[in-house]
Amino acid sequence: MRINLIDKLAAKGNTFTFNEAQETLGTDFYVTKVILSRFAKKGWIERIEKGKYMIIPLGAEKGKYTLNEFVIGSLLMNHYCIAYWSALHHYGLTEQIPNTVFIQTTARKKKQEIEVFGVRYRVIRIKDTKFFGIRKEWIEETQINITDREKTVIDCLDKPQYCGGVIEVAKALKNENLNRGKLMEYAQQIGNSGVIRRLGYLYNSLGTDIDVPPIETRNYLLLDPTIPRKGSKNARWRLIINLDEKILGKLE
Numbered sequence: 589m590r591i592n593l594i595d596k597l598a599a600k601g602n603t604f605t606f607n608e609a610q611e612t613l614g615t616d617f618y619v620t621k622v623i624l625s626r627f628a629k630k631g632w633i634e635r636i637e638k639g640k641y642m643i644i645p646l647g648a649e650k651g652k653y654t655l656n657e658f659v660i661g662s663l664l665m666n667h668y669c670i671a672y673w674s675a676l677h678h679y680g681l682t683e684q685i686p687n688t689v690f691i692q693t694t695a696r697k698k699k700q701e702i703e704v705f706g707v708r709y710r711v712i713r714i715k716d717t718k719f720f721g722i723r724k725e726w727i728e729e730t731q732i733n734i735t736d737r738e739k740t741v742i743d744c745l746d747k748p749q750y751c752g753g754v755i756e757v758a759k760a761l762k763n764e765n766l767n768r769g770k771l772m773e774y775a776q777q778i779g780n781s782g783v784i785r786r787l788g789y790l791y792n793s794l795g796t797d798i799d800v801p802p803i804e805t806r807n808y809l810l811l812d813p814t815i816p817r818k819g820s821k822n823a824r825w826r827l828i829i830n831l832d833e834k835i836l837g838k839l840e
Contacts (some may be wrong), residue, residue: 591750593623596634598643600607601730602655605637624708636663636704654705655728658724661689661709662732664702668693669722669733672712672750681760682752688748692735692743694719712750718743737763738770745775745783754812758790758836768798776801789825793836 596612597604597748598819604612623642627633631650633641640663642652654660671692676682679683681726689706690721693718702709721739724731735743744751751757760766775783781803788800789811803826809819811827 594627594643597633602716603636603640603642603659603730605641609641626719634705636660637702641658645836654707655730657689657707657709657735658727658732659730660704661691662730664704664709665691665693665695665697665711667695669717669719669735671735671740671743673744673745673752673756675735676736676744676751676756676760679737679740681737681740681757682756683761684752684756686752692719703828710746711749718746721765721774722776737765738767738774741766741771741773742778742783742787745779745786749814753814754786754790754831755835757786758794761790761794772798772800782826785825785827786811789822789827789829790836793833 597609606624608619609624610617613620613623615623624633628635631644633643635641635760644650644656660839661670662668670678670689672690673682673684673686673688674690676687677684688710691709691711693711693713696713697711700711702711706721717742721736721742722733723736725734741757744757744760745754748754750756751777760829771787775787784800785803788798788803791798803820803824805826806827808821808826811819811829812831817828817830819828821827822829
């Protein structure tokens, strides 16, 4: 029985929804619910969240088997992408390993923090205008959405609290694979002057420059909003430098 029914569900991938199961099995709501409950008790499938399941391979033990956290994350939202610290680590732009998977979306989600199989997921809702710079990547036979390298950096400058702070972005900017033209294009497209100011200042601190438009505001903002508000003011970038500049100068 497992071979026939599970193989039908697995034909579309290693995960499925309740509606897909009902359509594949050709059963009504109640019968589908009973079948899936029996499958779960036998250790053939496991529920990810309401209406979403993963298939446990033959020989694997329920409770010990799981999918890649990005694949699980892709099932939690319809309009989403893996972003911020998670994407930064995925591209090798930080040596820090985040203990949370960060998911960016334009959709509403009742819970912003979700735990699935012991992994924490943080859902960050953004405006439609900020949802761009997304690429597709295959992980464990599942195609997931993830911000590209340059958009990842820009997102982290937009919301440093989701990447471990501005120091992690400074480390990332030393990567030669980043396209500076695309960085500047994204920085302007995201519609936050703070992103442009932080980007310009960090590149300048690292001993190089990037072609940015003039800073026309008189208002100052924190270089890193994740740490206390103290430090000198930088008139060129209209930033309060609350991060030790010596640290930036010592980055490898």
